[in-house]
Amino acid sequence: GPGAAYALGSLRFARTMVQTLGPRTARLTRSPLGRTLAFWQLAARPWQMTAEAADGALRNLVRSPGFEATRRAARTYRLTGFTPSVPVTVAWGTRDLLTPRHQAHRAAQLLPAARHVRLRGCGHSPMSDNPGRIAHLLTSTG
Known part of the structure; x- marks a missing residue:
């Protein structure tokens, strides 16, 4: 529904932004404001992330080979009739x-x-x- 579309669209936008920045992600993550702009949806206090951790997270977003396939599959996924056999x-x-x-x-x-x-x-x-x-x-x- 709309919630999934919002979340998946947000992640796709973030990934596209990072792809566009390429090797310049460190310029964004070196300041608290840049980290806040990049991670406002994901972290409660993104300005407190270290520049290295934030830059690594952005680079991993681009390197994730299953990102698009997972995003596409999530659009139609529905959890129904599932009873876990292990603690969850x-x-x-x-x-x-x-x-x-x-x-x-x-x-x-x-x-x-x-x-x-x-x-x-x-x-x-x-x-x-x-x-x-x-x-x-x-x-x-x-």
């Missing part, structure tokens, strides 16, 4: 600007047996916002 944790950043909060409620309805965790103060990519919390969450799942 769905973590959602409370400051996620790419996938809105109502989608977290939808995920809870579609995966009622999963553990659902709100990551306070984190964005869509919480690893840059609170790496310690994410490490703990990953090691405590099970």
Whole structure:
């Protein structure tokens, strides 16, 4: 629906921007303002990312060989009738600007047996916002 179109379009736009910048991504990521412009949807506090981490993330966005195929497949994907056979944790950043909060409620309805965790103060990519919390969450799942 519209939420998926927004998220997928945003990611495609970001990838196109990075492709256009080419080797000049470091010029964008060296300043807090540049990091904020590049990651405002993904990180709760993008200006706090290191320039190196931000530049690496942008370069990885371009290098991802399955990006377009995954983006195309996601347009029509629907999670229905799925019961996981292993423990599942769905973590959602409370400051996620790419996938809105109502989608977290939808995920809870579609995966009622999963553990659902709100990551306070984190964005869509919480690893840059609170790496310690994410490490703990990953090691405590099970």
